[in-house]
Amino acid sequence: MAAHPVFSFDDVDNDNTQMLLEHCHLQPAEPGTSNGTPMSVDFNALLGPLIPSPNPAPVSANMFSWIEATGPNENDYNYVCIVAGCGQRFARFEGLDCHLTDHYKNEYAGRLPEAGTHFTCPVTRCNLPLKESEHVYRHLRSHVFHASKQKTGLDVYREMFPDLRSCGFERSPLLQLEGEPWICGWKNCEKPFDDLTQFVDHVTSHMDDVSSADLDELGTYHCEWVSGIERTRCPQSFLNRRCLRVHLTCHSGDRACACPFCGALFTNRTKFKDHVMRRLPEGEATLSCALCQKKFATSRLLKLHCRKHVKSVKCAYCDVVMDCASAVAKHMKLVHAKIKNEKCDECGMTFGIKADLQKHVAAMHEIEPKFRCRSCPKKFRWEKQLREHEKTHLENYIANRYLCHKCPMKYKSGSSLSRHFTSVHNLPLPNGFNRFQYKKCHDGFYRLQTARCISKEVIEAAKLHV
DNA sequence: AATGCACTCACGCAAGTACT
DNA sequence: AGTACTTGCGTGAGTGCATT
Numbered sequence: 001m002a003a004h005p006v007f008s009f010d011d012v013d014n015d016n017t018q019m020l021l022e023h024c025h026l027q028p029a030e031p032g033t034s035n036g037t038p039m040s041v042d043f044n045a046l047l048g049p050l051i052p053s054p055n056p057a058p059v060s061a062n063m064f065s066w067i068e069a070t071g072p073n074e075n076d077y078n079y080v081c082i083v084a085g086c087g088q089r090f091a092r093f094e095g096l097d098c099h100l101t102d103h104y105k106n107e108y109a110g111r112l113p114e115a116g117t118h119f120t121c122p123v124t125r126c127n128l129p130l131k132e133s134e135h136v137y138r139h140l141r142s143h144v145f146h147a148s149k150q151k152t153g154l155d156v157y158r159e160m161f162p163d164l165r166s167c168g169f170e171r172s173p174l175l176q177l178e179g180e181p182w183i184c185g186w187k188n189c190e191k192p193f194d195d196l197t198q199f200v201d202h203v204t205s206h207m208d209d210v211s212s213a214d215l216d217e218l219g220t221y222h223c224e225w226v227s228g229i230e231r232t233r234c235p236q237s238f239l240n241r242r243c244l245r246v247h248l249t250c251h252s253g254d255r256a257c258a259c260p261f262c263g264a265l266f267t268n269r270t271k272f273k274d275h276v277m278r279r280l281p282e283g284e285a286t287l288s289c290a291l292c293q294k295k296f297a298t299s300r301l302l303k304l305h306c307r308k309h310v311k312s313v314k315c316a317y318c319d320v321v322m323d324c325a326s327a328v329a330k331h332m333k334l335v336h337a338k339i340k341n342e343k344c345d346e347c348g349m350t351f352g353i354k355a356d357l358q359k360h361v362a363a364m365h366e367i368e369p370k371f372r373c374r375s376c377p378k379k380f381r382w383e384k385q386l387r388e389h390e391k392t393h394l395e396n397y398i399a400n401r402y403l404c405h406k407c408p409m410k411y412k413s414g415s416s417l418s419r420h421f422t423s424v425h426n427l428p429l430p431n432g433f434n435r436f437q438y439k440k441c442h443d444g445f446y447r448l449q450t451a452r453c454i455s456k457e458v459i460e461a462a463k464l465h466v
Numbered sequence: 467a468a469t470g471c472a473c474t475c476a477c478g479c480a481a482g483t484a485c486t
Numbered sequence: 487a488g489t490a491c492t493t494g495c496g497t498g499a500g501t502g503c504a505t506t
Contacts, residue, residue: 247503250502266500267502269468271501275499300468300469303469322496324471327496327497330474335495352494353495354475354476360492360493468505468506470503470505470506471502473501474499474501474502475499478496479495479496479497480494481495482492482494483492484490485491486487
């Protein structure tokens with residue numbers, strides 16, 4: 001039986017790390033077993049054959065791809081118009097390009113939205129509000145740009161997994177380009193564009209004017225992009241032209257490719273390949289994290305994951321140790337400084353994070369619970385509540401999954417088990433933790449998590465302060 | 467092109483609280 | 487002790503930039 005390769009923390013790039021398994025007075029969560037047999041996956045059986053499309057099928061509400069594969073070969077694909085109710089197919093990009101222009105001419109050109117309303121992007125599941133017909137035009141051009149990048153993404157997919165039919169991610173946020181003209185910010189240019197593709201090409205063309213004569217006394221090329229009302233110049237400078245060329249993409253909005261399934265855009269192919277490899281079917285991910293047993297398809301993704309386990313920055317005001325300075329800065333802002341700038345317009349309650357405010361508004365100020373159980377009439381305000389409730393309809397449902405390691409008690413929630421630890425066993429928090437944390441073990445039960453990986457620098461610094 | 471690293475943002479788990 | 491509801495905040499995914 002072949003075993004999964006087990007990643008050791010010695011493999012983490014930073015040599016100054018070590019794994020600490022802090023038993024304290026507690027037992028650690030179930031030690032993970034990382035051996036097993038990698039499954040061989042038959043993608044065809046799992047995902048079904050590729051669907052040929054001689055007879056165009058209607059565009060489904062869930063579809064968000066301008067491109068579809070129609071066979072296994074390089075040229076077996078169609079562009080698909082995903083404007084709601086359309087679904088027309090094109091063998092060439094130019095066909096889709098002209099077709100979307102026709103949509104604009106027939107439905108928006110020269111018209112005004114009804115008084116007090118606005119236009120809405122007709123693309124399925126986009127629905128971005130747009131003020132004027134010109135905004136609709138420019139916004140649709142950004143969709144054309146997106147379509148071309150999804151074709152590049154499809155090509156990358158086919159090199160790696162010719163039969164894969166999903167990336168495993170939900171649809172990504174779309175291009176939120178609200179239809180204002182694109183203005184070139186390169187020094188003394190300010191040329192406006194109505195088409196994103198042309199704008200990107202134009203910005204890139206400024207690189208043709210950059211030569212060694214532009215090097216400063218330190219031998220660097222400066223980015224000449226100016227922006228804002230005060231027309232401030234971008235502070236970035238680079239040792240070679242190629243780096244400046246890559247940097248310009250963050251001003252132009254250029255992207256190397258887009259996922260043909262979820263639509264997410266990526267700055268380069270490497271980032272896109274990471275995206276592809278993250279959600280491969282179970283069995284393809286054969287590299288195991290030694291600490292949490294989570295499995296990954298590539299050593300790069302495993303290393304990215306493991307770096308999160310290595311806590312290397314300590315909070316100056318408490319024992320919390322985190323993986324990077326920005327995480328500690330955020331912790332200090334929220335926990336110690338208690339800075340709360342996000343205010344609810346309805347009740348005045350304040351939050352440290354915008355997302356928390358949004359959750360609060362959705363939960364407290366939306367009247368009707370919107371999450372409905374598919375098996376009974378119950379409704380819930382929180383998606384998590386619905387998910388927990390729906391589990392109770394399963395045949396093998398076990399209510400109490402949180403296990404106490406000191407006695408046979410079991411609880412339905414981590415909250416109840418935490419209270420049990422403090423009230424019955426008088427347990428303090430494990431060293432280095434600011435709350436009890438639980439880990440789901442292989443048997444599906446949750447046990448106390450006490451393992452932590454802390455950098456040598458932090459450990460040495462702690463010794464000096466003792 | 468690939469890799470490393472620090473950063474942001476959204477998501478989701480656990481805590482806190484109130485009630486039974 | 488069980489449960490529901492709401493908040494706090496740590497983590498994962500993705501990004502830009504620098505380096506190899």
